[in-house]
Amino acid sequence: MNTLDQVLETALNLTYEQQEMLIKILQNRHRENRRAEIAADSQQTLADFRAGKFRPQFAGEVITALRQSLQQPES
Numbered sequence: 754m755n756t757l758d759q760v761l762e763t764a765l766n767l768t769y770e771q772q773e774m775l776i777k778i779l780q781n782r783h784r785e786n787r788r789a790e791i792a793a794d795s796q797q798t799l800a801d802f803r804a805g806k807f808r809p810q811f812a813g814e815v816i817t818a819l820r821q822s823l824q825q826p827e828s
Contacts, residue, residue, distance in 0.1 A: 755763075764775060801807065
């Protein structure tokens, strides 16, 4: 398996046009992978919702819980 340094060195040896093409390809693949990840998460969330794993909450409760979670330091 190539190390990141090896990949970067190889990429820097490409022509400018090839480097631009590589950047676009990587960005597109990254977006596609992220979309697939979000889609899988949403399907799981919908399945959990349909299975009754969520309790009804008022919007104010959810907003308060989100604000509190943002104020807590990450561990």
